[in-house]
Amino acid sequence: MLSNLTPQLFFGQMLIGLINGSFYAMLSMGLAIIFGLMNVVNFAHGVQYMLGAFVAWLLLNMLGINYWGALVIAPIVVACLGLVMERLVLKPLQNLDHLYSLLATYSVALIVEGIVRQQYGSTGLPYQLPISGGINLGFMFMPWYRLWVVVFSLVTCLGTWLLIEHTKLGAYLRAANENPAIVESFGINVPRMVTLTYAFGVGLAALSGVLAAPIYQVSPSMGSSIMIVIFAVVVIGGMGSIIGAVATGYLLGLAEALTKVFYPQGANMVIFVVMILALVLRPRGIFTSSEAAR
DSSP states (O other): OGGGOOHHHHHHHHHHHHHHHHHHHHHHHHHHHHHHHHOOOOTTHHHHHHHHHHHHHHHHHHSOOOHHHHHHHHHHHHHHHHHHHIIIIIGGGTTSOHHHHHHHHHHHHHHHHHHHHHHHOSSOBOOOOSSOOEEEOSSOEEEHHHHHHHHHHHHHHHHHHHHHHSSHHHHHHHHHHHOHHHHHHTTOOHHHHHHHHHHHHHHHHHHHHHHHTTTSOBOTTHHHHHHHHHHHHHHHHOTTOHHHHHHHHHHHHHHHHHHHHHOGGGTTTHHHHHHHHHHHHOTTOTTOOHHHHO
């Protein structure tokens, strides 16, 4: 393998790893927000990612709304569905153990995925590439759309982190998780804020699905195939740690790509090997501080 390694192959795999890492980062960030601010293990996150891609596909093929319109409309539509799910499924379970919300969201994911598969089949549906062409860097060819995905993902992750960690709204969200009674004493509607937080995390998953639609085929199983990896990313970074989820997502995407270059047989298990090591050496997560762990 090493004798056949060329700069084009190496950097091409690094680009794939960066693309995968972009989706890992955005999805795990949404999952971390929901868990960190609501203490809900949202196993429906993968199917909400899939719904974002499917809504984009439906908007294009049934209403003629292109990718740029879907980038705004699809996350809002799926977030509204998330609001309904939060009210009907998660709210009655809010005072129970995390296991109940995990089982409930997993059940919802199976039902929704089954409905979509029944309506549209298991075969992947193609989605038109919104930005064609690319630039030849000499050592590799960089497609414009893939560059757009990486830049958009970085900006979205940075903006979300700044919103949660460095604004008054983010301070209210974190305080509501720690002591909702005190936050309500300031006249803030905590249940509504919790519901909107869940919708925001769901919207991030759907936004990732719209970004993924032109790269991967739109299929009912696209969410379930990535969900286990996303949970591994969140566990490694630290449950509820937004910066940990983002950083771990990008790093593991690149680690997966490097493994494909030097040891292809281990590419599918490298993330889980890292997760086992992280659980043994730092069970609270690599990016979780000792104070946050306590």
